[in-house]
Amino acid sequence: MEKPDCETTARLCDPDRFFCAMLLPQTIRVAAFTLIALNCELSKALVLPVSGTVTGPMAGLIRLQWWRDVVESPEQGRQSRHEIAVALAGLLEGGIVRKAPLLTLIDAREAELCRFPDWTAWRSAMLDGAGMMQRMVGELLGIADETILTAVTRTGAAFGTGILVRYLPQVLLSGRMPLPEEVFANVGLSVHADGEALLEGTRLETIVSLLRREGLAFLPDRQEIRQARLAMLPAILARRDLARPPVATGAARGVGDRLAVMAAGVMPTVLWNGPHAGSAHARKGSRAP
Numbered sequence: 001m002e003k004p005d006c007e008t009t010a011r012l013c014d015p016d017r018f019f020c021a022m023l024l025p026q027t028i029r030v031a032a033f034t035l036i037a038l039n040c041e042l043s044k045a046l047v048l049p050v051s052g053t054v055t056g057p058m059a060g061l062i063r064l065q066w067w068r069d070v071v072e073s074p075e076q077g078r079q080s081r082h083e084i085a086v087a088l089a090g091l092l093e094g095g096i097v098r099k100a101p102l103l104t105l106i107d108a109r110e111a112e113l114c115r116f117p118d119w120t121a122w123r124s125a126m127l128d129g130a131g132m133m134q135r136m137v138g139e140l141l142g143i144a145d146e147t148i149l150t151a152v153t154r155t156g157a158a159f160g161t162g163i164l165v166r167y168l169p170q171v172l173l174s175g176r177m178p179l180p181e182e183v184f185a186n187v188g189l190s191v192h193a194d195g196e197a198l199l200e201g202t203r204l205e206t207i208v209s210l211l212r213r214e215g216l217a218f219l220p221d222r223q224e225i226r227q228a229r230l231a232m233l234p235a236i237l238a239r240r241d242l243a244r245p246p247v248a249t250g251a252a253r254g255v256g257d258r259l260a261v262m263a264a265g266v267m268p269t270v271l272w273n274g275p276h277a278g279s280a281h282a283r284k285g286s287r288a289p
Contacts (some may be wrong), residue, residue, distance in 0.1 A: 004083070005083055005087075006030070006033045006034045006036075006037040006083065006084055006087050007030070007033045007037075009033075009036075009037040009040055009083075009084065010032075010033045010036035010037045010040070013036075013037070013040035013043075014036050014039065014040055015253065016159075016163065016234070016237055016253065017036045017039075017133070017234070018033070018036060019258060019261060020233040020234055020237075020261060021033060021036060021137075023230065023233060023261070023262065023265035023266075024137070024140075024141070024230055025141075025230075028140040028141065030087075031091055031096050031097065031140050032137055032140060034084065034087040034088055034091055035097070035133065035136055035137070036133075037084045037087070038067070038084055038088055038102075038105075039105070039133055041067065041084055042063075042064065042067060042105065042106060042109045043109070044063065045059075045060035045061075045063040045064045045109060045113060046060060046109060046112055046113055046176045046178075047060075047174050047175045047176055057113040057114060060113045061110065061113060064106055064109055064110050064113070067085075067106055068103065068106050070085050070088060070089070071088070071092065071099050071102045071103055071106070072099065072103075074088070074089035074090075074092045074093050075089070077089035088102075096140070097136060097139075097140075098139075101132050101135060101136050101139075102136075104128050104132050105128065105129060105132045105133065105136075107128060108124075108125045108126075108128035108129035108132065109129060111124075111125045111128075112125055112129070112176070112177070112178055115177055115181060116179070116180040116181065117180065117181055117182075118180050118181065118182050119180050119182055119214070121180060122179070122180040122214075123157075123214065126157040126160055126161060126214075126218070127153055127154070127156075127157045127218075129157075129160060130156045130157050130159060130160025130161075130163075131153035131154065131155075131156040131157035131160070131218075132153065132156065133156050133160075134152050134153060134155055134156025134157075134159065134231065134234060135149055135152050135153040135156060137152070137231055138152035138153075138228060138231040141228070141230060141231050143228055143231060145227075148224070148227050148228050151220040151224035151225070151227070151228065151232075152228050152231045152232065154218045154219065154220050155218070155219065155220055155225075155231070155232050155234055155235045155238070156234065157215075157218040158215050158216070158218035158219045158234075158235065158238040158239075158242070159234035159235065159237060159238040161211055161214055161215030161218060161238070161242065162215055162237060162238040162239075162240070162241030162242045163237075163241060164178055164211060165208055165211050165212060165215065165241055165242060165244075165245075165246060166241045166244070166246060166247055167246065167247065168204065168207065168208065168211075168246045169199055169204065169246055169249070170249055171195075172195030172196065172198055172199060173195060173196060173199075175195070176195070177195060179198070179207065183198070183207055183210065184198075186206060186207075186210065187203040187206050187207065189203075204246070208245060208246065211242075212242050212243075215238060215241075215242040216242055218238075219235060219238060219239065220232070220235070229264070229265075230265065233261055233264055233265060236257070236260050236261045236264050237257060237261065240257055240260070
């Protein structure tokens, strides 16, 4: 059986990022698909087995270290004949992507695997994880202004938070723990409780409210969005996901979401169609030391 290529992996594993990538210039789509596929591979390390309470995160750490070695030595990726590693090696050797952001992305996944102690650590990991994924897309688009790239990074973090809200029950039941340990205290649980306990009673609603606050705080303002339209497309989905409760297992993305992203991809003024009042206020509240 032939191994799936990066485009297929991206489409099946991460349809939202894949859909946004389809609106990018054709010249950079292949690179974007490779980054999305890589992120899917890294995410596999975050799902602990049933025996995770006994074995700890060691298996995940080993997987992440393998990818770290591939980034540091692309030739190792080529020799492995792993489809995604080979494609990634090509991007690195061609100077299309840099090592530093890839290593930052891997470090963020490792931070989740070892669990976040507080919201500060969680925010940093969101910016270095989902945020860095989007920043790399911005760099593929040729954006070099650091202020704009910072806004693109925040968009990625907001998108990642929205996706977490959308699929939170499924994520927690899968064995991942993408929340800071402070959340357990917020809902009256010990940090040793499992993900299923976080879904009981009104706890899920409380956690979603906390995540919604954080996600809105990440979202850039309208002017920042307009400066890097194609790099900011995930902001459309972030805004929508942060306004809704989690979906049922297996629920597909609605056609309205896709049409909104498509419209924003070709019509800049659509990207902030409708008020987004409160984002700056939320950002100040969430970022307060």
